[in-house]
Amino acid sequence: MKELLKVTGLNVVFDTPAGRVHANRGINLMVNENETLGLMGESGCGKTVLFLSLLRLQQPGRIVSGSIVFDGRDLTKLTTSEMQQVRGRQIALVPQDHSTALNPAFTVGQQLNEALLVRDNGGGLWKTSLIGCSGRGSQAFQEEVKAVLGELALGDLVDTGRLLGRYPHQLSGGIRQRVLIAMALLGHPRMLIADEPTTALDRASRVQTLEVLNRLCERMTMLIISHDLDAIRTTCERVAVMYGGRIIETGPMLSVFRNPRHPYTRLFLSCQKFSRGDVLPEVTGDVLNLIDFPLGCSFHPRCPRAMPVCSELEPAEVHVDDTMVACHLYATGETTC
């Protein structure tokens, strides 16, 4: 298997009036070609900053150190215009909130056409101006959109020509979500980042979107950010769990789900599993404050199995069987960092 994306020691900070926020701290992450990686973690753990950093859209945050090697090139070293060629054409994004991610002033067709123009002509202002055009575009454009929509199980559901003339507010959430996926696919990207693809949807649309994702992950590299365990389970081969700006556990999906090693992962998974049951276990304590870190492991104030060493030393990443864990419970004595 070939590595497509390899993130090493990525540090991202935000300078705010209240102080410096360390949103990502020494992230190590790897995604193989044609593999689907699921990224899990509670709100505010830094997953959003991580995937935005992959596209170098983390502003006003700054990447202070680390590398993001994609297909042999370090993205942190690219110029702005080189980076623009990566966005959409190499790495495409399916955003979380379908209700705000489409520009309300343009038709669906205009916005899909834009993705196509970017792919074929680059993202310059003149080459992509289509303010005046109907958005229905050429025959070839129509065919291509139809094909992609067909793949998204929308081909039979809607009349493509009519859909292209619609404005985002005239569509249902499920359709908008799939328009966004189609927009990402039209750029023929090597990798797709899907941010919470199922959270903002109703039940029926969620099931359909899951099917679509399932089909897509057969043929392309994907990074799915979600706390919907069903979505992760059905699509991902490997998972990574984030807490406090760090990846605290990563490994094959089945292995992590069946035998979570990090105490946080255990709690996180049990919370989600019980979400339809009656007794809700909870991760006690406050959500982490990313400005004033506790000394040592960032999870130790909330950790049910905290040891004295946890409040003194940041745990190193250690390999246990096929997974990687950053926890003192598994420390072997030698430190790697």
Place this chain on the structure above:
Amino acid sequence: MERHQHPAAAVASKAVRYLIVLFVIISLNFLLPRLMPGDPVMNVLGEEAYYGSPEVLEELKAEWGLDGPLYVQYFRYLGNYLKGDWGHSFLCMRPVSEAIGLHLRWTLALVLPAIILGALLAAIAGALAAWYRKSKLDIGFSATFLSFYSMPHYWLAMVLLFVFGFLLGWFPLGKVTSGDTTGLAYVVDVGWHMVLPLGLLTVSKAAYDFLVVRNSVISIYGEDYVLMAQAKGLSQMAVLFKHAVRNALAPLVTVTAIQFGAILSGTLMIEIVFSWPGMGTMIYEAIGARDYPVLQGAFFIIAVCMLVANFIADMVYVWLDPRTR
């Protein structure tokens, strides 16, 4: 509130509002000379007629509907106004409607291009200032436009005319043409005379709009669709001028409608300095001669212009923001 209305109902309620405004304005025109201190006869007919011979005065009174009870006078007045009979100018020796027709086109020749060019200038400058906010460019633009916003237009006109007309001699000292030219030469001549007043009005209009565009673009920059546009691989300028500015246009149109009266007043004032034969110069001369019918007619027609501008702004707004359709 209007969002829940049927479109036709919204148009109808708007139309009713406009009709009320017109009615109020005509009534004001009727009432003002009769309510204000002084003899209404003099207020309507002007001094010259008033101090003429009594027989002529009686004749004039009958002619201009100043005899009979007030309500009769009122309905006659209303009827005359709607027929397009707005009285007679003493100064120009012609019907008011004719005098206004002659001057209005020159005012519109300044105002309409200034509004479009000014909005364009504000859109570009405001977007750039928003993108490079807190930079020297932003501060420079803000300071320039704020100065133009603060200074009285007619004073700026005097300064411009002094510098570019008197000192440098690049542009003519006023009026619309320099003499008898026809065809293309006429157009070029008029264009040359237009440079200073139109330039000044354009920048003034942009000064009204600049902050609005800047602030809306800044707030639009936090929207998800802007992030999405960047993630698609669009260049910064494409994101800025296509996605952000496009959505800042609707507030721009609203401001244009609100500020239309101010920009029109500015035009009236600078016309006087540039001896531009528009409504402003006409009003100025009418004030000097106490030519009341002309002032009333000007008030009426400018109000109509305001209503038309509001109506157009409403239409354009709906066109710009698909969500309001």
Place this chain on the structure above:
Amino acid sequence: MARLRQVMQGNKARWAGIAMLVLFILCAMLAPWIAPLDPWEFGPAFLRPSTTNLLGTNDVGQDIFSELLYGARNSLLVGFAAALLSVSLGAIVGLVAGFRKGILDDLLMGATDVFLVMPMLPLAILVSVYLGPSIWNLTLVIGLLWWPSTARVIRSQVLSIRESGYVESARALGASDLWIMRRHVLPNVVPLLMAKFVLTVAVAMLMEASLSFLGLGDPIAKSWGMMLRYAFLRGGFVGGLWWWYAPPGLAIGLCILSLTLISFSIEEKSDPRLKRVLER
């Protein structure tokens, strides 16, 4: 650090505005003491600036610098008096309309709408022409015509406060209208009124200058608009005597600028949303 600089910058603009305005007000108040000459006294005409006549003299030999100082009095007086009148009117209409929904609200807002699309300058010209030239007529005309925008803003503010969660819950707890008005509405409306007042002073001063320039001001009284009028009419402009027409225009402009800066900073302070936008 960056934030500190931002705050300083915001403050800088405000303090510059306040300093300028205070300077103008001082000039206006102290004019009889600091003016070097009597601005009504005739003398040799069209003098260039010199040590005796800092800005030269006009067509009838009056000292322009002294005229400028005295002019501040009428210009500011008209501005403040007209703004006080119009903002009070607007506030009353806005508060009443916002508080008493129903017919009264519809009527008042109908009237406001009508006034809002009415061209103010031509109407002010028309009324002034009938009333005759006088400072007080100008004040009255501007004050009585300029209230609708204040009324509209205040009403929408009152409505949004009325419908907000905390007022609803106060009402549910049995708070009276008067108490809600004092406790919740006024504190939210006062900063808005202040911003509106400052802005209206600017508008009124510009209007006064325009009307005076058109010949509708008191020909004897000294005001910046009248100075501009005479400089324009009596050869100051054509003769290139910039020291005659430049100072009054600049004075009006700087006054408006200072008022605008002040009103921006009040608005910014009272509207956190706006502040967020400005600070980003």
